[in-house]
Amino acid sequence: MYHHPLLLTPGPTPIPDRIQRVIQEPMIGHRTKEFEKVAEKAYKGLKPVFGSENDVLIFTSSGTSALEASMVNLVNPDDHVVVIVSGTFGNRFKQIAETYFNHVHVYNVTWGEAVNVNEFMDYLNSLTEDVTAVYTQYCETSTTVVHPIHELGKAIHEKYPETYFVVDGVSCVGAVDVNLKRDNIDVLVAGSQKALMLPPGLAFAAYSDRAKDRFAEVETPRFYLDFNKYIASAENNSTPFTPNVSLYKGVAAYAELVEDEGFNNVIKRHYVIRDGLRAALKALDLPLLVEDEYASPTVTAFVPPTSEEISSIKNQLLNRFNITIAGGQGKLKGKILRIGHLGTIDTADILQCVSALEVILSDLRNESYIGKGTKAYLEVIKDYV
Numbered sequence: 001m002y003h004h005p006l007l008l009t010p011g012p013t014p015i016p017d018r019i020q021r022v023i024q025e026p027m028i029g030h031r032t033k034e035f036e037k038v039a040e041k042a043y044k045g046l047k048p049v050f051g052s053e054n055d056v057l058i059f060t061s062s063g064t065s066a067l068e069a070s071m072v073n074l075v076n077p078d079d080h081v082v083v084i085v086s087g088t089f090g091n092r093f094k095q096i097a098e099t100y101f102n103h104v105h106v107y108n109v110t111w112g113e114a115v116n117v118n119e120f121m122d123y124l125n126s127l128t129e130d131v132t133a134v135y136t137q138y139c140e141t142s143t144t145v146v147h148p149i150h151e152l153g154k155a156i157h158e159k160y161p162e163t164y165f166v167v168d169g170v171s172c173v174g175a176v177d178v179n180l181k182r183d184n185i186d187v188l189v190a191g192s193q194k195a196l197m198l199p200p201g202l203a204f205a206a207y208s209d210r211a212k213d214r215f216a217e218v219e220t221p222r223f224y225l226d227f228n229k230y231i232a233s234a235e236n237n238s239t240p241f242t243p244n245v246s247l248y249k250g251v252a253a254y255a256e257l258v259e260d261e262g263f264n265n266v267i268k269r270h271y272v273i274r275d276g277l278r279a280a281l282k283a284l285d286l287p288l289l290v291e292d293e294y295a296s297p298t299v300t301a302f303v304p305p306t307s308e309e310i311s312s313i314k315n316q317l318l319n320r321f322n323i324t325i326a327g328g329q330g331k332l333k334g335k336i337l338r339i340g341h342l343g344t345i346d347t348a349d350i351l352q353c354v355s356a357l358e359v360i361l362s363d364l365r366n367e368s369y370i371g372k373g374t375k376a377y378l379e380v381i382k383d384y385v
């Protein structure tokens with residue numbers, strides 16, 4: 001039977017028609033007035049989404065480039081940094097830090113759990129050297145945890161006002177309420193192929209005023225990812241190098257879509273879908289990896305009881321229903337499944353996935369699950385739709 005393809009991975013995500021159309025328009029030169037208008041809309045349009053007073057910088061490269069840039073622009077080689085590692089992407093921050101810096105302190109958090117702010121502060125207090133910057137994920141995509149960024153930023157700022165706080169928001173910016181000033185964040189990075197519902201290929205960074213001053217002083221070598229170049233260009237609605245012109249148009253269209261829906265409604269939609277999906281998975285006897293309190297509004301991990309179920313659910317979703325979901329990463333590879341619900345995904349898309357799960361589980365377990373997940377799901381979302 002034919003089914004429309006449904007991409008439910010935590011990035012890349014489906015592209016809305018309005019964005020798809022503009023990125024297919026004929027090419028324009030990037031040193032033109034026409035492009036300057038596009039760039040201005042893109043830089044300014046992202047500000048409310050990032051909770052940033054400064055224009056948001058855009059790089060023609062994937063999210064990891066912004067992770068790397070957030071290190072080489074803020075930290076000197078002999079400075080001390082702390083990296084919170086709670087999954088695959090924390091490990092990536094650690095690897096980048098160890099590439100450039102001589103003093104990298106790793107604070108490990110059990111995979112599937114969120115950082116405990118008091119315990120983290122005890123750790124920070126136990127370090128004898130001055131720490132230049134603390135690095136963390138906002139949503140650790142590999143475990144689907146969101147860390148308490150607001151509380152963490154506040155605690156670090158109150159005790160160590162000189163320390164910079166850097167947040168990898170690649171898999172949740174665009175779906176969460178974040179504000180650089182309120183949350184004491186100095187650099188917040190994101191990628192295009194996630195909640196910003198663009199194709200892969202752009203990375204973003206928002207920055208505080210004091211971080212901007214710091215970028216100008218830092219001596220760590222960098223060229224393509226030198227924030228100072230991007231800040232200077234953005235002031236003229238330009239770019240230091242040839243940008244992905246088409247995706248800049250996509251960013252401008254994305255900003256319009258957010259304005260039309262209302263950013264608060266965009267956030268609400270993500271949380272409602274999260275809560276509905278979690279209720280459905282529980283009703284389908286598919287245990288959740290993460291406690292409700294720290295569950296991401298963009299991606300949900302569940303733990304089918306056997307490895308046969310793990311592979312059958314993922315394969316049957318794809319082969320019978322044309323629905324693509326993600327498996328686990330790193331130490332969770334082969335142990336969990338993850339459903340992405342970010343960007344343009346709406347309540348009906350997840351309803352479709354839940355009903356497919358009912359059919360698959362009924363076959364796998366010789367027991368009828370028909371109506372169980374969808375009922376639990378609809379009970380949660382009915383007040384919203």
Ligand SMILES: Cc1ncc(COP(=O)(O)O)c(C=O)c1O
Nearest residue numbers: 062063064089141168170171191
């Ligand atoms: C939290 C997080 N950080 C960083 C990245 C890396 O982004 P990219 O693959 O675009 O380089 C990802 C990608 O999934 C991510 O989820």
